[in-house]
Amino acid sequence: MTSPSTTDNNYSELKERIKHLTEEIKTHSEPFQRIVGQVNHVLVGQEKLVHRMLIGLLTRGHLLIEGVPGLAKTTAVASLAKAINTDFQRLQFTPDLLPADLIGTQVYRPQDQSFVVQKGPIFSNLILADEINRAPAKVQSALLEAMQERQVTIGGETFPLEEPFLILATQNPVEQEGTYPLPEAQSDRFMLKVVVDYPNRDEELQILRRMSKTATNVEIKPVTSPAEIMHARKLIDEIYVDSKVENYIVDLVMVTRKPEAYGLNLDGLIQFGGSPRATINLTLAAKANAFLAGRGYVKPEDVKEIALDVLRHRVMVTYEAEAEDRSSESIVNEILAHVPTP
Known part of the structure; x- marks a missing residue:
């Protein structure tokens, strides 16, 4: 049986460890608050979406984002990539998309009679899979390996994907013609499914005043780096x-x-x-x-x-x-x- 003094000592040690960890977390979570500030220069009224994207980024968890067209889903992901100073690729999923269009393929070189690997757009850090439910089963299968194993196989050769690697997939809840339901196995690979709703009236007015211009380019400054994300993940484990x-x-x-x-x-x-x-x-x-x-x-x-x-x-x-x-x-x-x- 554990003595009261031993229990008290364990509790004191735990309390002290949490205190030190909290102090360190307050320092290292600050860059992520700056990310929110930078993204909010472009977005209006999508605080929940930005928050969930940060959670996915910090935990290596992919996001499935559902919402009608025009709610700035693509803009949100592109803005996040700029604030992190990392690579970003937008992939438009269509019914005629092939796995090679996603992961890459082997290309024959006549000059030396050999095959070389030409990597596809999946070799990036942040991937926006736009209208993911429009792609056929073979493409979904190729994407599944990248999501779960964080690697891609091309012609029998396996290539690891560079961290941070995050897939943010969108789907339209309204238009179902020409779509393929996501398999349960793939749907389960998404850590979060975020439903994006319309902005309220005040937010809509703010959007009008900010975006109803012929030139609406807003510069987003990189405020953190992939290295800081990797360190934050170690703190989250603790x-x-x-x-x-x-x-x-x-x-x-x-x-x-x-x-x-x-x-x-x-x-x-x-x-x-x-x-x-x-x-x-x-x-x-x-x-x-x-x-x-x-x-x-x-x-x-x-x-x-x-x-x-x-x-x-x-x-x-x-x-x-x-x-x-x-x-x-x-x-x-x-x-x-x-x-x-x-």
């Missing part, structure tokens, strides 16, 4: 997660699989719940949220704030749920309201 918060995270994911075990009546509404990847991603996202807030420990509110974006694309609803006009988002919100916060 952020403290209390056992109560860990159990809260596990409960949230478990409810999506067996809601009746938690006293929640969702009978016949959920086809598939969140995978263990949901648990991992929810923990990482909560840590990144704490980092951006300048804290060395995770609060339950960090988990609750990010949970919908982590779970909405991992909870597959049944036909019965659709008949009752119940979406995965409404079910996740019901779960968040039901599970007690520690």
Whole structure:
């Protein structure tokens, strides 16, 4: 049995470690606040999207961004790349796209009768996969390797992708003609699914005043570097997660699989719940949220704030749920309201 003095010593050591970590995090999270400031020179009213992009950047987690055309999704990603001073590629996904158009191919050189690898646009740091659900299965499969393994295979040769590597994919929720539903395996690889909504009236007025000009180029200055991002990731790994918060995270994911075990009546509404990847991603996202807030420990509110974006694309609803006009988002919100916060 552990003596009270030993427990007190352990608690004091933990408290001191968190204190030092918080001081270091406050210093190293400051460049990411500057990123927000630079991006806001261009964007209006997309604070949530920018915040989620930073979380993905800090945790090596890809983002699926859903929203109607004209909400500055492309501008947001391009602005983020400029603020980090890193490479950016925009890929327009179409039904006739080939894997070679994405990852590259081998090119024959007649002068020495050999094949050389010509790398594709996937070899960049930030990739905007525009209208990802328009690409056929073979392209999705090629993209899956890059997302999960962070490498690309061309002609039997494997090439690692340079860090930071982040895919931000967009899809249009309105126009479904000529689209391919994302396979569940690929959808699960996206850490977050962010739904971008219309700006409110004040934001719309601000957009009008700022952007209704023939020349609207706004210079974005690089305020951080890939090296600072890599160091921030090491700090995020050290952020403290209390056992109560860990159990809260596990409960949230478990409810999506067996809601009746938690006293929640969702009978016949959920086809598939969140995978263990949901648990991992929810923990990482909560840590990144704490980092951006300048804290060395995770609060339950960090988990609750990010949970919908982590779970909405991992909870597959049944036909019965659709008949009752119940979406995965409404079910996740019901779960968040039901599970007690520690």
